[in-house]
Amino acid sequence: MEGSTGRPVTMAHVALDAGVSIPTVSRVINGSAPVAPDTRLSVLRAIEHLGYHPNPMARGLSRGYSDTVLVILPHITEPSATLRLGGLIGVLRTSPYELHLVDLERPVTERVRQVGEIVLRNRPAGVVVISMSLDERDHQAFHDAGVPVVLVDSPSDEFPADTVDDVAGGEMATRHLIALGHRRIGFIGDREETTVGIPASADRRRGYQRAMAAARLEVRPDYVRTAPHGTETAAELAEQMLALTEPPSAIFAASDIQAFGVLTAARSARVRVPDQLSVIGFDDIFAASLMGLTTVRQPLEVSGRRAGLRLLQMLRHTIEEQMPELPPLELVVRNSTAPVLTAQEPLSTVSFEALDMATKVSSSLTSAVRQDQLVPRRK
């Protein structure tokens, strides 16, 4: 706060008001050294009375790092990113840390430099990286800065991270389709060079291929298409795929967002879902349940929470909340998938009518979870 005088209240004011020296005030605030009970009291009283709040920049400069957690992610409006961020924020709110957000959009090339620089500049207490792979230089930068790093949805040998087994997830999705009798199964995912380096989509494709191979099904090249992430781009791919002389009877999209594009394309091509085309997504974002989309659920919000808790742990904070288990991948069957070619009730009545009529199916494929590996604290 500040007196009506204009300038903010500093420690000096508090010290004066309490009749002690500045370091003593600092000691009271940080509990960094013993202070006589009555001294402490008068200091606290002065703080209260003057409405004093420490200046974080001064404190940060002096200590060499700030009470800030830096969160780095690509494209915040991506629902999966938002959910993870939400989980993270939820736990960070209970801590004294402020949240610095860096949304690294497109320029992948520039990105590389940025990551390192940003971190070193702000000297945050900790860093959380969401859905971005780090290269050697990034690792080096983090390491040099001696700052604890937690990864979410980003592979790494060096930093602790929850990782879902995307290969298994892709397999799970594909096996569901195969179990429904589908043979001509397409895959639509992210263009793999463009990705910010997250192998999620590619891994899911591998899972798809593995499941296909296990079932001795052919993976036709024209059934496997990728494009930059997005509903519209996915719709284009799906459109093309449905226009093939022999179109697939089922499509596995690497994310719900892309699955929606497939649904859109199906509509414009007058292909009914699920009776003429089964569609399965990945993630289980909110809109998926709304749309009755069958999908593979991954724990988005929890992964954010866990990252936050893990970071607080590394920062030597006693945390009240217990670390929640990372739920395994889970097949959520809704109304966008159906047995192939079965002339059943024309299931175009989804959404409004069938909203949320989901059946959860815990698959036998369990997700693999990388185990914690703590990183040394600075200094």
Add this chain to the structure above:
Amino acid sequence: MEGSTGRPVTMAHVALDAGVSIPTVSRVINGSAPVAPDTRLSVLRAIEHLGYHPNPMARGLSRGYSDTVLVILPHITEPSATLRLGGLIGVLRTSPYELHLVDLERPVTERVRQVGEIVLRNRPAGVVVISMSLDERDHQAFHDAGVPVVLVDSPSDEFPADTVDDVAGGEMATRHLIALGHRRIGFIGDREETTVGIPASADRRRGYQRAMAAARLEVRPDYVRTAPHGTETAAELAEQMLALTEPPSAIFAASDIQAFGVLTAARSARVRVPDQLSVIGFDDIFAASLMGLTTVRQPLEVSGRRAGLRLLQMLRHTIEEQMPELPPLELVVRNSTAPVLTAQEPLSTVSFEALDMATKVSSSLTSAVRQDQLVPRRK
């Protein structure tokens, strides 16, 4: 960066390397005073060569404010909030400002104190407040701090803000329903005491009432219900409303999120949308087009962009991008509304089949837009 020695490069290192004094380095970096061309050059060379980056905390402490924009919003996972934030981030990324995010969740009481304190502590260069009303103390705090503030979706006399005319929007939605022949029209919105103070839902309700009154239609108390924001809570209200002996034939939900709840309730009650029940939402978030929900579109992303640009303007930055117009509210007719009681094709085939078959209708009701009012820069 830092030498492999460990400690980060400071201005002193640069000065030494360039054979000049520290202030000169500062002047080169900030262009705050003339520097001889060759001096400048050798300084720049040294900076490049050492990989120097200024310490933002030191700089901030010295200048009295940081190169940070503080963004305050409630609940970041709310799609409307995310979209606005996305727009804001988009423009901030082109600026030298970092982004501090404060997600003020539940505790409304605590909130009041927080807002003021947070701002004063971090001494940001600017503040953006999204979807939160400020009370007198907040205003005072911002004012004392002498920091530029821009509001998004938050009413204020003191700070510049884009405001959509929610009353007109509510009227627009309701008139659409009335035009379709509906007479028994319900409203489902946010509990008005709980809101973080944003009058959006209440204003939309007023618009609803105004339209009803204009059409000489009765606003039955049991047709107007509110609850804390959310799909589930809205679903409960809708369920109750549909269970009335004389249920409404149409429901206007104050947000798309709540409209989805109405859809869910309709499904469990086996009420078909839109032939038995018309549903209209507000916002036009992504999922709305997916679901074929008729809604009133408001410019979420653009309002974020505009806030960012306006803030940069106040911070005396030359901005390349031109301030986009704030598009007016717009009625987007999709498949969740239909003429009342007309025994037309049983339109339960929405979503998958009717995805995005939207007709945009620019209503005659144009949205009112508060005009810019600049706020004096600090000092």
Add this chain to the structure above:
DNA sequence: CTCCTTAGTGAAAGCGGTTTCATTACCGTT
């Protein structure tokens, strides 16, 4: 040829904290 600007630069004083170091007072020990 003086006098006044202005360009160019460094010394030094902050900004608001933290931390080391020194000092004093008060213990309980031998």
Add this chain to the structure above:
DNA sequence: AACGGTAATGAAACCGCTTTCACTAAGGAG
């Protein structure tokens, strides 16, 4: 009674940068 140890505190240095101030050199005006 002299001594080592700890509690309690203040003086001073420092974190890395900005800014004021003072000073010198070089132009331009009179």
